[in-house]
Amino acid sequence: MEKSTIVCRCEEINIDEIEIAIKNGAQEFDDIKRLTRCGMGTCQSKICMNLVRKIISEKLNKPLGEIAPSKMRMPLKVTRLSALTKNIDLCIEEKATLEEGEQTSV
Amino acid sequence: MVKIKTDILIIGSGPAGLNAAYTAASHGANVIIVDEAITIGGQLKQQTQILNNLPGEFNSQRGFSLVDDFYERLKSLPITFLLRHTMIGIYKNNSIGVTNGKETFPITYKKLIIATGAAEEATIFPGWTLPGVMTIGAAQILLNREHVLPGNEAIILGFNEFSLEVGKQLESCGVNIKAIVAKGNYDVELFHEAKNVGIRVVSNATIISATGVNEVEKVVLNIDGIEEEHMVDLVCIGNRLSPILEAFEILSCQLAYQEDLGGLFPKYYNSLETTNTSVYVAGNAAGITNIGGILITGEIAAWNALYSLELLEYSQFKNRSRALWEQLYRIEESQVFKARIAAIKETYKDESLALPPFVELLLEEC
Numbered sequence: 001m002e003k004s005t006i007v008c009r010c011e012e013i014n015i016d017e018i019e020i021a022i023k024n025g026a027q028e029f030d031d032i033k034r035l036t037r038c039g040m041g042t043c044q045s046k047i048c049m050n051l052v053r054k055i056i057s058e059k060l061n062k063p064l065g066e067i068a069p070s071k072m073r074m075p076l077k078v079t080r081l082s083a084l085t086k087n088i089d090l091c092i093e094e095k096a097t098l099e100e101g102e103q104t105s106v
Numbered sequence: 107m108v109k110i111k112t113d114i115l116i117i118g119s120g121p122a123g124l125n126a127a128y129t130a131a132s133h134g135a136n137v138i139i140v141d142e143a144i145t146i147g148g149q150l151k152q153q154t155q156i157l158n159n160l161p162g163e164f165n166s167q168r169g170f171s172l173v174d175d176f177y178e179r180l181k182s183l184p185i186t187f188l189l190r191h192t193m194i195g196i197y198k199n200n201s202i203g204v205t206n207g208k209e210t211f212p213i214t215y216k217k218l219i220i221a222t223g224a225a226e227e228a229t230i231f232p233g234w235t236l237p238g239v240m241t242i243g244a245a246q247i248l249l250n251r252e253h254v255l256p257g258n259e260a261i262i263l264g265f266n267e268f269s270l271e272v273g274k275q276l277e278s279c280g281v282n283i284k285a286i287v288a289k290g291n292y293d294v295e296l297f298h299e300a301k302n303v304g305i306r307v308v309s310n311a312t313i314i315s316a317t318g319v320n321e322v323e324k325v326v327l328n329i330d331g332i333e334e335e336h337m338v339d340l341v342c343i344g345n346r347l348s349p350i351l352e353a354f355e356i357l358s359c360q361l362a363y364q365e366d367l368g369g370l371f372p373k374y375y376n377s378l379e380t381t382n383t384s385v386y387v388a389g390n391a392a393g394i395t396n397i398g399g400i401l402i403t404g405e406i407a408a409w410n411a412l413y414s415l416e417l418l419e420y421s422q423f424k425n426r427s428r429a430l431w432e433q434l435y436r437i438e439e440s441q442v443f444k445a446r447i448a449a450i451k452e453t454y455k456d457e458s459l460a461l462p463p464f465v466e467l468l469l470e471e472c
Contacts (some may be wrong), residue, residue, distance in 0.1 A: 002232045002315075009235045047228055050348060050369065065363025069370055072355040074195030077142070079205055086209040 007055070008048040010041020018052060022059045028068045029053055042078060045070045112138040112186070114411050115202065115215035117193050117353055120148025121397060122389025123221035124176045125404035126411075130219075131183035134417050138213060139185060140204055142192040147173035148223060149243070152250035155271050159398040159437055169397075170250075188213075196356055200384060217384050217411035220354060221404060224347035224368060224390035229263060233316030234343075242344035246272045249279060257340025261325050262286045263313055265293075269344025270300055276342075277305065284336050286344075287311045287327060308334075316341055349391045357382050362452060366445035367393030373453045376431070376465050377410035378403060381457070386411055393446055398437035406430050431468060444472045 003016035013036050021035040029045070029052050032038050038052060039045030045052075053067040075084065114130045116123045119141035131137045145151065153169025160166060164175065188204065195203040201212040226241040233239070238257060240248075242264070248256045249272075260281050262269050265288035273283050286300065288309045300307045311329040316322045322341055327334045347368055351361065354372040359380040362373045372380045372387050379386050388407035389400045409430065413423040435443055447468050454461045 001230070005230055005232045006235050007230060015230075046225065050227055051230055063363075064365075064369070069351065069355070069361065072352050074203070074356060075205070076194045076352045076356060077192050079192075079194050079210070080207065083205045083208055084210050 007051050008036075008038040008041065008045075010043050010047075011037045011039070013038040013048075015055070018055055019059065022056060027056065027060065029056070029070045030068070032056070033070060039070055044078075110138070110211065110213045112136045112213065112215055113415055113417075114138075114217045114219060114408070115140070115213055116219045116221060117141075117202075118148060118221035118223060118389070118391075119143070119146040119187070119189070120221060120223050120389060120400070121150055121172070121176075122223070122391075122400045122404035122407075123148070123219070124173075124180065125401045126219045126221060126388050126408040127185050128176065128179050128183070129405045129408035130412060131180070131185045133412050135412055135415060137183075137185045138188060138215075140188045140191045140193055140202075140213070142190065144190055145173075146176065146187065146189070152247050154250050154275060157397045159396050161398055161401055161433055161437065164401070193353055215384070216415055217386065218357075219386045219388055219404075219407045219411060220357075220372075220391060221387075221389040221407075222350040222353055222391045224394055225350050226343070227345040227348055229313075229343050229345055231313045231315060233318070233322065234341075236316055236318055236322040237320065238318070238322035238339050239316055239341040239343070242269045242272045242342040245276065245340070245342045249275060255279060255281065256342075257281060257338070259284060259336070259338045260340035260342060261313070261327070261336055261338050262342045262344055264289070264344030265296065265300075265307055265309075266344060266346075267296065269342070270296060270305070272342070272344070273300075273305055274303055277303070281340065284338060285327070287313060313341070347390060347394045349393065351391075354380060354382075354385075354387070354391075357385055359385060359387075360456075362449055364393065364445045364449050366441050367449065371449070373456070374450065375453055376450050376462060377414075378407040379410060381453070384414075393442060393449070395438050395442050399434060399442065402430055402434045402437060406434070428464065431464070435468065435471065440472060447472060 005015050017036050021032045026032045056067050057064040113135040114137050116139045119139050127137050127139050150169040150173050158166050191204045191206050193202050194205050197212045201214045226243050245256045248254045260283050265286045283305050285306045285308050308329045314326040314328050316325050325336050325338050349371040359372040359382045361370050374380050386407040388404040392403050412418050
């Protein structure tokens with residue numbers, strides 16, 4: 001496949017860059033991430049993780065099951081900072097009840 | 107930090123989450139379901155084909171009508187639906203962090219059932235990031251949920267039951283399916299099904315490239331060594347699914363790998379409890395299966411959560427659990443069921459625990 005083929009669409013990392021990272025010793029997804037920024041965009045590796053794991057598995061001739069996935073960090077989904085900070089005191093004090101929370105019934 | 111408390115917290119309101127909620131709430135548990143979508147049903151909402159392999163208590167019906175069926179079952183039960191809410195992390199002491207986009211707050215649970223489902227895997231080829239290239243599931247959402255035609259001339263990459271089904275749905279709305287590209291050899295029965303509706307399937311084929319200015323305009327195929335060009339404005343990637351793992355990873359559940367379960371998945375016991383006590387897995391997140399398997403695993407997880415909350419008698423629990431596992435054995439593809447039982451055996455082995463005789467029996471059966 002053409003070396004310029006994109007693997008991580010958020011950060012526009014192509015196959016060539018990933019293969020070079022593997023040549024430089026990358027063995028897991030997170031190694032590739034640290035070397036290239038692959039998986040550090042908006043989707044947080046949701047699309048490219050298994051694509052990259054597959055490339056590593058083929059290049060290093062290791063079973064796919066042995067290639068560790070990316071380490072997940074909070075927040076798990078794109079979240080506004082205001083949503084994270086707004087209720088900071090609410091999370092410490094015990095004043096909210098379910099009724100006060102935004103609740104949608106079916 | 108205790109605010110919202112519940113017996114059983116369920117992440118995901120797809121078929122597994124809904125069936126788990128129904129089971130749990132109808133046996134006396136307080137239930138909260140969290141889902142990031144605005145309505146319940148998950149991926150069922152755009153399934154317009156008839157789902158045949160449902161467990162006995164459900165009638166054969168279309169996906170979106172199964173959602174209505176659940177709505178009727180659930181509306182009188184003590185279930186709180188937190189729709190448009192997303193799990194984004196965890197707090198200490200059995201609490202997860204949920205946001206609605208405006209604020210973030212903890213929900214404390216006694217038992218957590220994670221039914222986050224599965225994601226479609228991508229396939230890369232030069233040009234796969236062009237607009238007009240999408241997964242087959244995305245094309246189905248556009249068509250059936252958003253009522254938007256995703257294109258006029260299409261190539262589908264990947265030949266399986268689901269890609270053919272969506273191909274048929276696209277065709278019936280006027281999209282011309284130029285070909286379904288099968289990697290290796292295909293299932294003969296499926297091939298005849300495609301032939302009957304006039305969809306061309308090419309085997310031993312791949313996409314060499316997709317090109318176009320601003321959007322996909324042309325695709326070059328390699329069919330058994332021969333190149334073939336097609337002018338298209340839609341390329342659907344119909345790949346396999348893999349379990350969605352973020353929630354398990356953040357909860358430090360150990361992962362395992364089984365090709366037949368869709369790759370990496372959270373390790374679990376025959377209770378569907380993961381290696382993190384009080385965290386259960388259900389549905390496609392526990393291994394890719396059919397709709398019947400998704401519904402049954404939802405019930406199994408709920409049943410075990412109920413029992414550990416002492417909301418069930420032992421005999422009642424034991425009988426139903428066995429019946430559910432036997433039902434799963436009958437309804438699931440045999441290789442999926444085998445992989446599942448093998449995975450459970452591994453979990454017991456890794457944790458140096460004796461395999462329950464019941465699982466031993468299931469192993470022999472398959």
